[in-house]
Amino acid sequence: MIDQTAAWRALAAHAATMRETHLRELFVGETNRQARFTRRAAGLTLDLSKQRWSTETQRLLLDLAREADLPGAIRRLLDGERVNVSEDRPALHTALRLPADAALEIDGEDLVPGVHATLDHMATMVERFHAGQWRGATGKAIRHVVNLGVGGSDLGPLMVTHALADFRPSGVHRIEVHFASTMDGSQLADYLGRLNPETTLFVLSSKSFTTIDTLSNARTARDWLMTRLGVEEGVDDALVMRQHFIGVSASPEKMGEWGIAPANQLEFWEWVGGRYSLWGAIGLPIALVVGMDGFRELLAGAHAMDRHFREAELADNLPVQLALAGIWNVNFLDIRAHSILPYDGRLEYFAAYLEQLEMESNGKSVTHDGHEVGYSTCPVLWGQLGPNAQHAFYQLLHQGTQAVECDFIAPLRRYDDVAEEATRAHLKSQHRLALANCFAQSRVLMLGDDAIEDDGPRPGHKRYRGNQPSSTLLLDRLTPATLGALIALYEHKVFVQATIWAINPFDQWGVELGKKIAGETQRILERREGIEAMDASTRALIEAAWAAEE
Known part of the structure; x- marks a missing residue:
């Protein structure tokens, strides 16, 4: 220790x-x-x-x-060794900002070409939006993009798009980017009340594509589009899905099952933690605001710090x-x-x-080898x-x-x-x-x-x-x-502090536990059974929620 x-x-x-x-x-x-x-x-x-x-x-x-062997830890992080020990994988967010002529081989595969293939795919999408060529199901150019994500799929893109709003490229079709993350639907409801479904597209950002917060908002958005465009305008459902949804996930299978067209899927990888993911496809909202040139400048600035950190x-x-x-x-x-x-x-x-x-x-209290700190x-x-x-x-x-x-x-x-x-x-x-x-x-x-330039005595409260x-x-x-x-x-x-404290900064098992227990509690609320397993406080809260529905 x-x-x-x-x-x-x-x-x-x-x-x-x-x-x-x-x-x-x-x-x-x-x-x-x-x-x-x-x-x-x-x-x-x-x-x-x-x-x-x-x-x-x-x-x-x-x-x-x-x-604590910090020099060795820095090298291991940037060289792609398995520094995420609890999940037995590397943490390669720095690979997302490597230049195209770099190389980083992990388990016999150079990751850089795949990273830049995704960036190129993003660039193609962004160019279509900025040229006014990404059109909704009724033929009108998309003007509003709503990012549906939570945690790292929301906080990073939200922060950067706000910070860099001054750097919008001139002379392009303007895209307004919005963010909805709350599972209660309050943010999304506001957008659905104001935006035109014919010119609105949704980006579903979820690493696992199982996050209940994001998928709940996504289902509401899909039903809104299907009602307003499919039922009222007579547009084919498949066309609505193709023109109004983009998916960003490490699970292309689940994106496909949900109905995201393959051409509208952007990939990121299990070796990128959600809170470290804005540098890749999760950063699509950023690129829509600042353009791909601006997005690549963001990556270049981060890479300059990576080089400083190493050297x-x-x-x-x-x-x-x-x-x-x-x-x-x-x-x-x-x-x-x-x-x-x-x-x-x-x-x-x-x-x-x-x-x-x-x-x-x-926010950890157990070391890599399982001992309490x-x-x-x-x-x-x-x-x-x-x-x-x-x-x-x-x-x-x-x-x-x-x-x-x-x-x-x-x-x-x-x-x-x-x-x-x-x-x-x-x-x-x-x-x-x-x-x-x-x-x-x-x-x-x-x-x-x-710091005060006077010599007179002051009472305690001053x-x-x-x-x-x-x-x-x-x-x-x-x-x-x-x-x-x-x-x-x-x-x-x-990462430096985690190295000295001998903890893993790349997992979040406390977050995972919260999701699991929330899912169990949701099932009790909906099915109205299993409450006897709850503690007295939680049982009373659930019963109050049931009573409010009656």
């Missing part, structure tokens, strides 16, 4: 002294601290100088990383350093809450995306757009009783391409306002009272302790390439 090693014990001893050290003291004692703890790669700048650590801390954390020394490696800061906070400073705070409205869904990426990956793993992660969060939960960050690690994220430049001069000036001023708030908040969280650790991530600009690098940075951070 990693907590029994000399490297862990050395960090624990070191932490006993560092817990009493305030961040303001670290900055006073190290005049070049910012430069020492700042690294840059792939259009990103990572400033870790506001973390509650020192050069000695970093050295000891690197010893811990080497004790950079641990001390200069952005994912490694970001991960080690988290290990230090969680395991040695006892900081078990982590907030993601973007200062750019385009990153509105980034925190939600990371909640799944981090907590579904590393004796140390904390993934912190509770949440977040919101920074300007909104300032008026919501920053009060807790500044004066609450909880220690929280924060990640501040912002692009340095924005609005350079706004044509009208006065509007551009106003918008750039607003961007500077956002940056000012981003930088000021991390400074106050660090310094507390020392005192600020500071000493809250944070990282600041600056993008040169928010582009498809830098967003790709940013996402890949966090993917690799998760």
Whole structure:
């Protein structure tokens, strides 16, 4: 176990002294601290100088990383070895962004040609949509695409399409992309009430093609189309299926059984976890918004971070350093809450995306060899757009009783391409306002009272302790390439932490258990039998649901 090693014990001893050290003291004692703890790669700048650590801390954390054989783990991940030990398969999301002239042979097969064949298939589809040539069953060009998916089949594409909406290609038939994930049908019902079935297409995104949330929405969408086009317009059912549905799955058989035409099926593979899947066919909604050129730029940015992750020394490696800061906070400073705070409205869904990426990956308590861990793993992660969060939960960050690690994220430049001069000036001023708030908040969280330029005494309710650790991530600009690098940075951070904690970030058995129990409970609700096996609370809840139906 990693907590029994000399490297862990050395960090624990070191932490006993560092817990009493305030961040303001670290900055006073190290005049070049910012430069020492700042690294840059792939259009990103990572400033870790506001973390509650020192050069000695970093050295000891690197010893811990080497004790866990992190260099070997990075190589094994990127070389396609079976790092997903509980399911005995590799985790090859990085293969989805390899360039076409690369090669990655797994079990005697080069995966790259298949990956790029799927990308080419996507490109053909996207070109048809953007040319106005993908027509519905009545001959009208498709204008609205609704993605039906949940988890990784929803959060990633939703986040990226929102973040990159400024990068829509010009001069093409505009496609509006929507997302429906909730199993209760509320999101879908809204779209069905507003959209024209003649110009609406649905993308069914499900790795297994058995996810009840997605298939429930899909059946409702199919019945809506069949009623509105088949019954009312007299259109053949097969034509409706062919012109209004695309499937994305690792199970072509199940797509075919459901009625998805073979030409409308996009493949991804069992070696890609759902929350790591936006880089392939699950990213079709992204490509519909930004075009295939923009989508390939997203892949290229992620691949640039992959190369940095493989090639950079641990001390200069952005994912490694970001991960080690988290290990230090969680395991040695006892900081078990982590907030993601973007200062750019385009990153509105980034925190939600990371909640799944981090907590579904590393929310584990058992090591690879089946032993319960004796140390904390993934912190509770949440977040919101920074300007909104300032008026919501920053009060807790500044004066609450909880220690929280924060990640501040912002692009340095924005609005350079706004044509009208006065509007551009106003918008750039607003961007500077956002940056000012981003930088000021991390400074106050660090310094507390020392950030305030007055000498008068203050009552307790106006005192600020500071000493809250944070990282600041600056993008040169928010582009498809830098967003790709940013996402890949966090993917690799998760892997580094999982390696040190000796847990598997690529399975999600807790999620699978929830699905299984939900299915059993659904059968009881529908059949009205088997309730005697339930506990008293669940039995009462089921009976209340039955009573509501009567």
